[in-house]
Amino acid sequence: MKRVKPKYKAIIEAAVKVIAENGYHASQVSKIAQKAGVADGTIYLYFKNKEDILVSVFEEKMGQFIEEIGTAIHTKENADDKLLTLINMHFGQLAADHSLAIVTQLELRQSNLTLRKQINNVLKPYIEIIDQIIVEGIEEKLFRSDLNIPLVRQMIFGTLDETVTNWVMQNQKYNLIELAPPVHNLITNGITHS
Amino acid sequence: MKRVKPKYKAIIEAAVKVIAENGYHASQVSKIAQKAGVADGTIYLYFKNKEDILVSVFEEKMGQFIEEIGTAIHTKENADDKLLTLINMHFGQLAADHSLAIVTQLELRQSNLTLRKQINNVLKPYIEIIDQIIVEGIEEKLFRSDLNIPLVRQMIFGTLDETVTNWVMQNQKYNLIELAPPVHNLITNGITHS
Amino acid sequence: MKRVKPKYKAIIEAAVKVIAENGYHASQVSKIAQKAGVADGTIYLYFKNKEDILVSVFEEKMGQFIEEIGTAIHTKENADDKLLTLINMHFGQLAADHSLAIVTQLELRQSNLTLRKQINNVLKPYIEIIDQIIVEGIEEKLFRSDLNIPLVRQMIFGTLDETVTNWVMQNQKYNLIELAPPVHNLITNGITHS
Amino acid sequence: MKRVKPKYKAIIEAAVKVIAENGYHASQVSKIAQKAGVADGTIYLYFKNKEDILVSVFEEKMGQFIEEIGTAIHTKENADDKLLTLINMHFGQLAADHSLAIVTQLELRQSNLTLRKQINNVLKPYIEIIDQIIVEGIEEKLFRSDLNIPLVRQMIFGTLDETVTNWVMQNQKYNLIELAPPVHNLITNGITHS
DNA sequence: GATGAATGAGGTTTCATTCAT
DNA sequence: AATGAATGAAACCTCATTCAT
Numbered sequence: 001m002k003r004v005k006p007k008y009k010a011i012i013e014a015a016v017k018v019i020a021e022n023g024y025h026a027s028q029v030s031k032i033a034q035k036a037g038v039a040d041g042t043i044y045l046y047f048k049n050k051e052d053i054l055v056s057v058f059e060e061k062m063g064q065f066i067e068e069i070g071t072a073i074h075t076k077e078n079a080d081d082k083l084l085t086l087i088n089m090h091f092g093q094l095a096a097d098h099s100l101a102i103v104t105q106l107e108l109r110q111s112n113l114t115l116r117k118q119i120n121n122v123l124k125p126y127i128e129i130i131d132q133i134i135v136e137g138i139e140e141k142l143f144r145s146d147l148n149i150p151l152v153r154q155m156i157f158g159t160l161d162e163t164v165t166n167w168v169m170q171n172q173k174y175n176l177i178e179l180a181p182p183v184h185n186l187i188t189n190g191i192t193h194s
Numbered sequence: 195m196k197r198v199k200p201k202y203k204a205i206i207e208a209a210v211k212v213i214a215e216n217g218y219h220a221s222q223v224s225k226i227a228q229k230a231g232v233a234d235g236t237i238y239l240y241f242k243n244k245e246d247i248l249v250s251v252f253e254e255k256m257g258q259f260i261e262e263i264g265t266a267i268h269t270k271e272n273a274d275d276k277l278l279t280l281i282n283m284h285f286g287q288l289a290a291d292h293s294l295a296i297v298t299q300l301e302l303r304q305s306n307l308t309l310r311k312q313i314n315n316v317l318k319p320y321i322e323i324i325d326q327i328i329v330e331g332i333e334e335k336l337f338r339s340d341l342n343i344p345l346v347r348q349m350i351f352g353t354l355d356e357t358v359t360n361w362v363m364q365n366q367k368y369n370l371i372e373l374a375p376p377v378h379n380l381i382t383n384g385i386t387h388s
Numbered sequence: 389m390k391r392v393k394p395k396y397k398a399i400i401e402a403a404v405k406v407i408a409e410n411g412y413h414a415s416q417v418s419k420i421a422q423k424a425g426v427a428d429g430t431i432y433l434y435f436k437n438k439e440d441i442l443v444s445v446f447e448e449k450m451g452q453f454i455e456e457i458g459t460a461i462h463t464k465e466n467a468d469d470k471l472l473t474l475i476n477m478h479f480g481q482l483a484a485d486h487s488l489a490i491v492t493q494l495e496l497r498q499s500n501l502t503l504r505k506q507i508n509n510v511l512k513p514y515i516e517i518i519d520q521i522i523v524e525g526i527e528e529k530l531f532r533s534d535l536n537i538p539l540v541r542q543m544i545f546g547t548l549d550e551t552v553t554n555w556v557m558q559n560q561k562y563n564l565i566e567l568a569p570p571v572h573n574l575i576t577n578g579i580t581h582s
Numbered sequence: 583m584k585r586v587k588p589k590y591k592a593i594i595e596a597a598v599k600v601i602a603e604n605g606y607h608a609s610q611v612s613k614i615a616q617k618a619g620v621a622d623g624t625i626y627l628y629f630k631n632k633e634d635i636l637v638s639v640f641e642e643k644m645g646q647f648i649e650e651i652g653t654a655i656h657t658k659e660n661a662d663d664k665l666l667t668l669i670n671m672h673f674g675q676l677a678a679d680h681s682l683a684i685v686t687q688l689e690l691r692q693s694n695l696t697l698r699k700q701i702n703n704v705l706k707p708y709i710e711i712i713d714q715i716i717v718e719g720i721e722e723k724l725f726r727s728d729l730n731i732p733l734v735r736q737m738i739f740g741t742l743d744e745t746v747t748n749w750v751m752q753n754q755k756y757n758l759i760e761l762a763p764p765v766h767n768l769i770t771n772g773i774t775h776s
Numbered sequence: 777g778a779t780g781a782a783t784g785a786g787g788t789t790t791c792a793t794t795c796a797t
Numbered sequence: 798a799a800t801g802a803a804t805g806a807a808a809c810c811t812c813a814t815t816c817a818t
Contacts, residue, residue, distance in 0.1 A: 007803090025306055028787060039804045041790075050788065080386075110304050112219055120363075134385070143385045148376050154360055155353040155380050162352025163345065169314070182342050186349050190384030191328070191337045192274075201778095223813060224780095233779040235815075244813060395799095413694055417792060418801095427800040429794080438792060468774075498692050500607055508751070522773070531773045536764050542748055543741040543768050550740025551733065557702075570730050574737050578772030579716070579725045580662075589782090610808060621783045626810065 008046045010036040015057050020099035024107040029053075051111075055118045058108060061100055065093050066126045073129070079137030080188065083156075086133065087180045087187075090160050095176040105161075105168045130156055156187060202240045204230040209251045214293035218301040223247075248305060249312045255294055259287055260320045267323070273331030274382065277350075280327065281374045281381075284354050289370040299355075299362045324350055350381060396434045398424045403445050408487035412495040417441075442499060443506045449488055453481055454514045461517070467525030468576065471544075474521065475568045475575075478548050483564040493549075493556045518544055544575055590628045592618040597639050602681035606689040611635075633693075637700045640690060643682055647675055648708045655711070661719030662770065665738075668715065669762045669769075672742050677758040687743075687750045712738055738769060 014036035019027045029050055033040045047053045069089040073082040094101040108119060130153045137143030163183060167176045208230035213221045223244050227234045241247045263283040267276040288295040302313065324347045331337035357377060361370045402424035407415045417438055421428045435441045457477040461470040482489040496507065518541045525531030551571060555564045596618035601609045611632055615622045629635045651671040655664040676683040690701060712735045719725030745765060749758045 023307060029789085030787080033805095040788090040806090041804055042802080044789065045802070106307060106310075110306060112304065113217065113300065116300075137385070141387060144383075144387050147380075147385060148373075150360075151357065151373060151376055152380060152385055154356045155349075155377070158352035158354075158356025159349040160352075162348045162355065166344075166348055169311075179342075179345060182345055183349070186341075186346060186384070188384045188386040189338075190380070190382045191331070191341060191346055192382040193335060193338050194388070222811085227780095234781095234813090235779055236777085238814070239777070411695065416790085421801095428792090428802095429800055430798085432793070433798070494695065494698075498694065500692060501605060501688060504688075505751075525773070529775060532771075532775050535768075535773060536761075538748075539745065539761060539764055540768060540773055542744045543737075543765070546740035546742075546744025547737040548740075550736045550743065554732075554736055567730075567733060570733055571737070574729075574734060574772070576772045576774040577726075578768070578770045579719070579729060579734055580770040581723060581726050582776070611810080612808080615784095622785090622809090623783055623811075624781085627781070632809070 005046070007036070007038055007042060011038065011043060011046060011053065012057055012060050015053050016061065016099050016103055019057075019107045020102040024110040027107075051115055054108065054111060054115060055122075057103070058119050058122050062104070062122050062126075066123075066129070068093060069126070070129055073133070079133050079140055079142050082133045082136070083187070084180065084184045086129070087160065087184050088177065091164065091176045091180050094164055095172075098172060101164065101168050101172070105165045127153060127157070159183060159187065199240070201230070201232055201236065205232065205237060205240060205247065206251055206254050209247050210255065210293055210297055213251075213301045214296045218304040221301075245305075245309050245312075248302065248309060249316070251297070252302065252313050252316050256298070256316050256320075260317075260323065262287060263320070264323055267327070273327050273334055273336050276327045276330070277381065278374065278378045280323070281354060281378050282371065285358065285370045285374050288358055289366075292366060295358065295362050295366070299359045321347060321351070353377060353381065393434070395424070395426055395430065399426065399431060399434060399441065400445055400448050403441050404449065404487055404491055407445075407495045408490045412498040415495075439499075439503050439506075442496065442503060443510070445491070446496065446507050446510050450492070450510050450514070454511075454517065456481060457514070458517055461521070467521050467528055467530050470521045470524070471575070472568065472572045474517070475548060475572050476565065479552065479564045479568050482552055483560075486560060489552065489556050489560070493553045515541060515545070547571060547575065587628070589618070589620055589624060593620065593625060593628060593635065594639055594642050597635050598643065598681050598685055601639075601689045602684040606692040609689075633697055636690065636693060636697060637704075639685070640701050640704050644686070644704050644708075648705075648711070650675060651708070652711055655715070661715050661722055661724050664715045664718070665769070666762065666766045668711070669742060669766050670759065673746065673758045673762050676746055677754075680754060683746065683750050683754070687747045709735060709739070741765060741769060 011032065015027070015032050018032050018035050022031065029043055030040050032053065033043050036043075043053065047056060069086055072089050073085045076082045076085050094104070109116070111119070131149055134143060134147060134149050134152050138145055138147060160183070163179060164176065167174065167179075205226065209221070209226050212226050212229050216225065223237055224234050226247065227237050230237075237247070241250065263280055266283050267279045270276045270279050288298070303310070305313070325343055328337060328341060328343050328346050332339055332341060354377070357373060358370065361368065361373075399420060403415070403420050406420050406423050410419065417431055418428050420441065421431050424431075431441070435444065457474055460477050461473045464470045464473050482492070497504070499507075519537055522531060522535060522537050522540050526533055526535060548571070551567060552564065555562065555567075593614065597609070597614050600614050600617050604613065611625055612622050614635065615625050618625075625635065629638060651668055654671050655667045658664045658667050676686070691698070693701070713731055716725060716729060716731050716734050720727055720729060742765070745761060746758065749756065749761075
C-alpha cells in the first residue's frame with residue numbers, strides 16, 4: 001500500500017544516501033527531507049518518527065536483500081551449492097550498493113538497543129534460510145550430522161558479516177566477491193589439513 | 195604514569211559499571227564522575243574528553259583480556275592447541291565478567307566511527323595473535339598451506355564475536371564456555387562430512 | 389447566511405465536543421474536521437481560521453445562552469425578580485450542558501488575549517442585560533441609588549462566574565441550581581447582619 | 583535554600599517581566615534566560631522544566647502577596663475591618679506591580695489545566711484567610727449566621743478577581759485602590775435599599 | 777590537584793493553513 | 798463546493814566541556 005507511494009520510496013532512498021554520506025548521528029530528519037525533495041513535515045506523513053525511518057530503511061533494503069538470496073538459492077540442487085550461492089549473493093549485493101554496505105555494516109549499528117532488536121527481527125528470515133541450508137545439508141549427508149545448528153549459523157553469519165565489515169572499513173578497496181569461494185571453502189572444509 | 199593514579203582507575207571502573215547498567219547513550223560524564231566519587235571537572239584532569247574515557251576503558255580491559263590470552267597460549271605446544279585455548283579464554287573471560295561482556299558486545303558498538311576505529315586499534319594485538327597461530331599452524335602442517343590468512347582471521351574472529359554477541363543478547367542464559375570445543379571443531383574441520 | 393448551512397452547524401457542534409473531550413490545546417483542526425465529518429480544508433470554506441471557529445462557537449452558544457436569559461427576564465415584573473431569574477438561568481443552562489460548561493469555564497480561557505477579547509465582545513449583550521437590571525432596580529427604588537453600576541455588574545458577573553467555575557472544577561458533583569437563591573440573597577443583602 | 587540564590591531570583595523576576603511584555607505563549611525559555619542574564623541551560627539548574635518556572639513565579643509572588651495580606655489583617659480588630667483591609671491590600675498590591683497584575687490576571691490563565699491546578703493550590707492559604715474572616719464575622723455577630731461560607735468566599739474572590747481583571751483589560755486607566763471601599767460596601771450590604 | 781556552577785549549541789516533531797485536483 | 802496531501806516554522810531541553818575558586 002504505502003510502499004508504492006513515490007514519496008515513501010524517495011524518503012527511504014534519501015535516508016540511505018544521507019546516512020552513508022554523513023554518518024548515523026549526523027543524519028538529521030531535515031537533511032533526509034531535503035535530499036528526498038520533500039518538506040520536513042512530509043516525513044511524518046509516511047513515518048511515525050525518526051526511528052521508524054531507520055527501521056523501514058532496513059526492512060525495505062534487507063527485505064529485498066534476503067528475498068533475492070532466497071530466490072537465487074531456490075534453483076540450486078544441493079546444500080553446498082546453496083551455501084556458495086548465498087555467500088555470493090551476500091557479498092555481491094553489498095558490493096553492488098556501496099551506500100547500503102556502509103549503512104548496514106557501520107552506521108546502523110550505532111543505533112540504540114531498541115532499534116537493534118527491531119533490526120534483528122528483520123534478519124530472522126535470513127537466519128531461517130541459513131538454518132534451512134544446514135538442515136538440508138545434513139539430510140543430504142553432505143554436512144556432518146553432529147552439527148549444532150545455531151552454532152553453525154552463527155559461524156556462517158559471523159564470518160560473512162566480519163568479512164564484509166572489514167572490506168567496508170578498508171574503504172572497499174579490494175574485490176569482495178572474489179572472496180566468496182575461499183570463504184565457502186573455509187566454512188565447508190575448515191582450516192585443517194585434510 | 196597516569197595509570198597508577200587511583201582516580202584514573204576509579205574512573206575506568208566506574209565507566210564500565212555505568213555503561214553496563216545504563217547503556218551507552220545514558221552514560222553521561224556526570225554519572226561516571228558520581229559513581230567514581232569525583233567531581234565532573236576532575237574527569238578532565240585524567241582524560242582528554244568523553245571519547246578518551248571510553249577508549250581507555252577498552253584499552254585497559256581489552257589489554258588485559260588480550261594479555262591473558264597471550265600468556266595462556268604461550269605454554270601450548272601446537273597451533274591447534276593454541277587455537278582451542280584462545281577460544282576457551284575468549285569465551286571464558288567474557289563469561290566471567292558480565293558487565294564487560296555487555297559493554298564490549300553491545301554498548302560500545304553504539305559509538306561513532308572515530309571511536310570504533312580507535313577500538314579496532316586496541317584489537318590489533320589480538321589480530322596479530324590470531325594471525326600468528328594461523329602461520330604457525332601452516333608451518334606445522336596442521337593447517338592447510340593455501341589459507342588466505344586475513345580471511346581465516348576474519349572467520350575466526352567473526353565466529354567468536356557473533357557467538358558471544360548472541361549469548362549476551364539472549365541474556366547469557368546458557369553456558370558459553372561449553373561452546374568452545376564445538377566452535378573449535380567447526381573452525382578446524384568445517385561443516386562437511388569428512 | 390452561512391449560519392443555515394448544515395456543515396457550519398456541524399463544525400460548531402463538533403468543536404464543542406472535541407474541546408470538551410480533549411481540552412483546548414489538544415483540539416486540532418483536523419480532529420474537529422473528523423468529528424464533523426468533513427475534510428480539513430472544508431473548515432476553511434466556513435471559517436477564516438482556527439480562532440474564528442472558537443469565536444463562532446462562543447457566539448453561537450453564548451448568543452443563545454444570553455437570548456434565553458433575555459427572554460426569561462422579560463416576563464418578570466421587577467429588577468429583583470429579574471436578577472433571580474438571571475441567576476437561575478445562568479446556572480441552569482450551564483448545569484444542563486456539561487460540555488458547554490467545561491468549554492466556557494475552563495477550556496476557552498486558555499486561549500490567547502486576542503481571542504479572549506473577542507469573547508468579551510460576545511458577552512457585551514449580557515453585560516448590558518445586567519446593567520439594565522441594575523438601572524431598573526435603582527429606578528424602582530429596590531436597589532440603592534448610590535451604586536456604581538460597572539462595579540455592581542462586576543460583582544454580579546464575578547460571583548456567578550466564580551461559582552460556576554468552582555462547580556466545574558469540582559467535577560460538577562453538587563447541584564449548581566440550588567445555589568441560585570443564596571447567591572441572589574448574597575448579592576442583594578450582602579453579608580452583614582441587617 | 584534555593585530561594586536565596588541570586589540566579590533563582592533573577593530568573594523569577596525575568597519571567598514576570600517577559601510574560602507581562604510578550605504574553606504567555608510568546609515567552610520562550612531563551613527569552614527569559616536572556617532577560618535574566620544567564621544561559622538557557624542555567625534555567626534548568628534551578629527549575630525542572632518550563633512549567634516549573636511558571637509555578638514558581640506564582641508561588642513566589644502570590645506567596646508574598648498572601649503573606650502581606652495576612653500580616654495586614656492581623657492587626658485589625660474585627661472581621662469587617664479585616665475584610666476592608668484584605669480588599670485594600672488585594673487591590674493595592676496588584677496596582678503597585680503592573681507586570682504582576684498582567685501576569686496573574688491575564689497571562690497565567692492561558693496555561694493548561696495541570697498548571698492551573700497547581701496555581702489553585704498556591705491560592706489555598708488565601709482561601710483560608712477569607713474563610714477565616716467570614717467565620718470570625720459570624721462569631722462576632724457582624725455577619726449573618728446563615729451564610730454558606732464557600733459561597734460567600736466565591737462571591738468575595740469572584741468580585742475582587744473580576745474587578746481587577748476589568749481594570750487590567752482596560753489598561754489600568756483608572757484608580758483601582760479607590761474601588762476598595764465601594765466593593766467592600768457592596769459585599770457587606772448588598773445592592774438592596776436597606 | 778580538585779571542584780561544580782555555568783555554558784550554549786543543536787534537533788525532532790506538531791499542526792494551522794494552502795491549493796491542485 | 799469539497800478534498801486531503803503537503804508544507805515549514807518554531808522551541809524545549811540535554812549534556813560535554815570550561816574555568817574561577
